[in-house]
Amino acid sequence: MTAAIGRPVDRVEGREKVTGAAGYAADTVIDGMVHAVLVQSTIAKGRVTAESMAAAAAAAEQAPGVLFVLTPLNCPPLHVLPVDMTWDLPLERRPPLSDLTVQHVGQHLALVVAGSLEEATHAASLMTFDYDTAPAQLTAADVLGAPAPADEKGGQIRYGSYQPDHFVKLDEEKLQDSRGPAEEPDGIRVASRFRTPINAHYPIELSATVAYWEADMLTVHDSTRWITGERRALAAYLGIAEDRVRILSPLVGGAFGSKSFLWMHVVLCAVAARAVARPVKLVLTRTQMFSSTGHRPRTEQQVALVADTDGALLSTEQHTITETSTVAHFCEPVGLTARFLYRSPRMSVSHTVARINAPTPCFMRGPGEAPGMFALEVAMDELAEATGTDPVALRLRNDSARDQPSGRAWSGKHFRECLLDGAERFGWSQRPAVPRSLRRDGIQVGWGMAAASYPGRRMPSGCRVVTTPDGQIRFAAATHEIGTGVRTVMAQIGADVTGMPLEAVIFESGDSLFPDAPYSGASQTTATVGSAVALAGRQWRQRLGTAVTSVSELRELLRAAPELCERLCFTVTSGGPDETGPLSQSFGAYFCEVEVDEEIGRASVTRWTAVLDCGRVLNPKLAANQVMGGITFGLGMALLEQVPYDARTGQLIGEYYLPTHADRPEFDISFIDVPDYGLDPVGVRGIGEIGICGVPAAIANAVYHATGKRLRDLPITLESLLEPFASEYTS
Structure with missing residues (x-):
């Protein structure tokens, strides 16, 4: 039987979706x-x-x-x-x-x-x-610049600001973290302020x-x-x-979090x-x-990096002010990636959240990492220039072999391969170091790059198996098909673990009567629910007691022994990862080309190379599709997206701009494809979130290379590209 895992299988609900038969x-x-x-x-x-x-x-x-x-x-x-x-x-x-x-x-x-x-x-x-x-207090500045009113309704309505300790239920993901010497060391220093606007999910x-x-x-x-x-x-x-x-x-x-x-x-x-x-x-x-239904809140970030003359980091600081509503908690965890991505003897990360009179924000694709890596990776580009180091070489020089906060090893890490392979595929060695050196048809051309990273997560999940007399194996869990191909890859896992052909396996989701599963977010569904499906599939084979490889064989077996159907209907629960073992994290490298028409202030992303280390790739078609979607999401964040509102009243005004097919670059997406069995028995890590992480930074760095103009506020608008500026690279 041909293995289902690793094949570019079409989405099982794809035909229904494109013909309009799918029900929402x-x-x-x-x-x-x-x-x-x-x-x-x-x-x-x-x-x-x-x-x-x-x-x-x-x-x-x-x-x-x-x-x-x-x-x-x-x-x-x-x-x-x-x-x-x-x-x-x-x-x-x-x-x-x-x-x-x-x-x-x-x-x-x-x-x-x-x-x-x-x-x-x-x-x-x-x-x-x-x-x-x-x-009304409509911005963090309003809150931080005035005394906090008394809370109301026993704390149901709260004012002022606060500094949360950790990100949601993840105690190890500290939002306040200081390590190493108290004083910043001497060295080559870059320090800048970065701002990101309110973004809407717009599903x-x-x-x-x-x-x-x-x-x-x-x-x-x-x-x-x-x-x-x-x-x-x-x-x-x-x-x-x-x-x-x-x-x-x-x-x-x-959904994207909404x-x-x-x-x-x-x-x-x-x-x-x-x-x-x-x-x-x-x-x-x-x-x-x-x-x-939520939004990504504004952030203002202060990032400072210090390195020696060889480009080795001596100190990393990332301090963030963000916002939530007066009736609910949410902290955009902007500085989490800075805590581990690059080796740094001194670390200082903080988050301050202001409660403002605005709707409640929430997770949005790449929560924390998307705005946080924009600031961190642009700062790394600035540091590369300040130290006379190639941006890829700077990241290789500061690669960390272990998770710095905990000292734990990685369950699998191929960040260096992502950087080197991506640079080779993109042709990075041909990039002139000096900005404004590339021009095509009268338009400035720039090449930029950035790292990508997102945690590998897994939570407990249940899975039910029902075997029908006609030889069909139906797996089910209270998870969701959010357009990413969950039903497809779960069927692929079920087919391979049971040893049955893919057409014999169905995966059902979207009903709270099915065994419990966590939310579909944080890039954890494949690792989480996939582990439960794999466990159920192994038990199914054990309960069957004999090897069958076709629907007809199974049907004959069930006809001869009807009691088998009952024995092959059961529920299992898969746990989370080993909390004492290695940590799981996905990594990647992005390289992009932009064209900037300085006469009209238009920036276009024309070419994109991505190499990602996300564990085992179950379905290369769906995986590449996910990454393309995430990159497009990041392209919108970099060049187009901000919720327009009246700063005096908080009323919505204007339009919300999104990327279209016309904004799509030429994609080159590839994967290292090495299983990570430290996280789960399937060997996977999530792909959904990492696609956006680092994308705005790569674009901003490419815009700098094209124009010599360092832009640190998102989105990079027509106005910001047309605004006069002084630079040694201005012609």
Whole structure:
């Protein structure tokens, strides 16, 4: 039998997607379903008057087709989430519609339910409010420059700033870290400030929820990538047992982090469904997505590197100010990569989070690493120039054999091979060191590079196996198909471990009734759920007791011994990695070419070489596709993306620009493809996040090489490229 792992297998749901037959949350149709529309605040801070809320609700209730208007005046009391769900995760401490105060523009103030979407939309448009406004703090500078007001509602609403200790549940990933000498040593020093803006996830699929009750059982169809976590949080808000909630999310059309957690509109949809005793459908508008499902927060980073004359690092500092909302915690973990990526005798990393009057931020593809490696890798490019060292040689010189914070070895590391192979494939040796040396058809050309890195993670996961009399093996776990090919690679793992052909194996996901699995994020799903599938497959072969390699053989065996079907239906649980063993981290190297037309301020990425060390590659087609998507995501972050808003009011203005096919460079994607069995029995590390990490830095470094202009704020806009500047390289 031909092995399934390592083959460029097409996505098992691919045909359904390209023909429009694939079903997403918003495609759910249930008899008697009605529609809901959100009403949101237009101010950043203050209070809605009770009189205007009552009047607005009355106006909406009189509109044609309206069945129910949910407001803070009639919302049943919702429970506060347990502390362990809010103190280091972006889940809101204050239940929705629990008071009349406003903490940010776009805060949910009401939900209108009507027989049709048009009727609900019209009724919602009738709801206007009177506000008692209060001064808002819209930036970290506002918070850090003023005394912090007293917290409210027993800490559900908090002000001021703080310095969190670690990133989410990962105690070893310290957000405050000082090692080595207290004083910075003498040497060649580069120090700069870097800024990144608010970024929006902007997935293709809008967030959508369909909720309905059958007696005391709640079923929710939702576009989420953590169905087990959403089940727990939703049950907690509603004050019901978890086994009374079922979450269904068969396919997710993009997310990038925006669908990793329960958002407030889902809670309100469930409350409304119970009130009207009918299924309720709520689909956010594109504008509402900006204020309702998270974003990447702004960062301001101070980076200082000191090296000796040979380019060996003596000191590394990266200090970050970022932002969260007043009702939830989130820290963009910008400085984590600096703690280990390069050998440095002295290390100082810190994170300060300001609570501002803005929506709650959350994970976004490459959380921390994407903005953090932009600053670190641009600073490394500056240091290479200051020390007269080639950028690739500088990174090779400072490569660290072990994880510096813990002293633990890596389970597998091929960073040097990525750098050397990437340089060879790109033709880096032909790069002139002096900026503005390359020109093509009257346009400046630049070559830049940067490192890429992202943790290899794995968590416990369950997996169910059901074997049917017709010889089909169905694996299932409460994980998600978010467009990355999870169902495909899980079927490939299942086929190889059972010894059966790929067509005999199906992997099912997207149902909270399946065995528990963690959220689909942090590039852990293949390692996590794949380990459970591999364990289940091995046990399946043991329970079968004889070797079969075809569906017909299995079918005959089951026909002869029907009791086998029952024995071949079971559930297993796979644990996490060995906490005392080596650490797992993925590495890579990016090389890119840009063209900069200085007459019109346009920068275009024309060529991209990526070499990645992500463990075993299960499906080269899907792996390369993931990396291309991540690079394109990073291209948008570098050149286009920022949420436009009015700095005085916090209101959204303008448009959000994204890369299109016309912005796609010529790709050369390759993998080292060495299994990492220190993390999991499949030998894989995640690919989803590393694709964006280092991308904005490589582009910024290439823009510098093309123009001699060092730009340290993202995105690199037309205006910044046209702005006059003084440089020794200016012609």
